[in-house]
Amino acid sequence: MVPFLIVYHEGYLTPYYTSTVECPERIKAAYYKLKDRFPVIRPEPAELQDIYRIHSKAMVEGVMSEGRDVYETALLAAGGAVTASEQAISGTPALALTRPPGHHAGLQRYWGYCFFNNLAVAIAKLLAKESVARVLVLDLDLHYGDGTENIFKDNQAVTVVNIRGKTRRTYLDSLEQVLENCTSIDLIGLSAGFDTYVRDWGGILETDDYRAIGEAIRNTALRVCEGRFFAVLEGGYYLPDLGLNVLAFCEGLAGEKSESSGNLSPRMWS
Numbered sequence: 001m002v003p004f005l006i007v008y009h010e011g012y013l014t015p016y017y018t019s020t021v022e023c024p025e026r027i028k029a030a031y032y033k034l035k036d037r038f039p040v041i042r043p044e045p046a047e048l049q050d051i052y053r054i055h056s057k058a059m060v061e062g063v064m065s066e067g068r069d070v071y072e073t074a075l076l077a078a079g080g081a082v083t084a085s086e087q088a089i090s091g092t093p094a095l096a097l098t099r100p101p102g103h104h105a106g107l108q109r110y111w112g113y114c115f116f117n118n119l120a121v122a123i124a125k126l127l128a129k130e131s132v133a134r135v136l137v138l139d140l141d142l143h144y145g146d147g148t149e150n151i152f153k154d155n156q157a158v159t160v161v162n163i164r165g166k167t168r169r170t171y172l173d174s175l176e177q178v179l180e181n182c183t184s185i186d187l188i189g190l191s192a193g194f195d196t197y198v199r200d201w202g203g204i205l206e207t208d209d210y211r212a213i214g215e216a217i218r219n220t221a222l223r224v225c226e227g228r229f230f231a232v233l234e235g236g237y238y239l240p241d242l243g244l245n246v247l248a249f250c251e252g253l254a255g256e257k258s259e260s261s262g263n264l265s266p267r268m269w270s
């Protein structure tokens with residue numbers, strides 16, 4: 001098996017309420033599909049100094065005022081992203097199966113079920129430690145990762161690209177173009193949302209597409225940055241198939257071949 005890890009903590013199942021759709025069952029659904037397929041490691045909560053690197057004091061106080069359950073789970077989610085990114089740097093790509101999601105959390109503001117920007121906390125920490133100098137963030141979620149863009153907009157070290165497309169074809173073409181043009185980076189960070197799914201809000205992608213996307217990203221990372229990448233869960237709300245979609249994505253990221261894989265040309269995405 002190709003080395004690939006899942007970062008998970010049972011704290012992600014904490015039943016705080018933000019909306020009926022962003023619920024602990026999302027994480028449960030994905031975890032049960034993944035736990036026997038990939039090694040699982042347990043993160044520590046992020047340290048406050050890592051949070052303050054990207055969020056204002058007022059913003060952090062806002063999250064604290066949401067209640068202890070939210071605050072502690074959000075710290076644990078940021079810690080999950082940190083762990084996944086550190087694994088990636090030391091040679092094992094990983095997906096952090098975190099809740100709450102993070103890509104709508106910016107310097108001053110959070111919304112959209114997000115509190116701390118998990119992916120950005122992890123990347124800012126690696127930059128501060130000089131473990132990496134250039135990072136590409138790919139936001140694969142249906143929704144625009146405004147928080148991540150806000151945090152890194154003046155940071156030359158980080159390029160944030162939101163993959164857009166109203167149809168399967170345009171979405172996959174847009175991703176392929178970004179991957180083809182990708183050069184001179186040290187790490188790829190993925191905001192992995194699954195609300196693009198054909199039965200989810202986006203109505204765009206099939207389960208096999210997530211496997212192909214994972215594989216294409218893995219191959220790009222092998223080409224440009226010695227295979228260094230990590231993913232953090234964002235959206236994805238269609239519970240019956242969420243686990244299958246996350247599993248397919250991880251199989252692709254891990255380089256596990258499936259019958260339909262091995263061909264990354266646009267033909268397979270047509």
Ligand SMILES: [Zn+2]
Pocket residue numbers: 141142143193195234235236
């Ligand atoms: Zn979303």
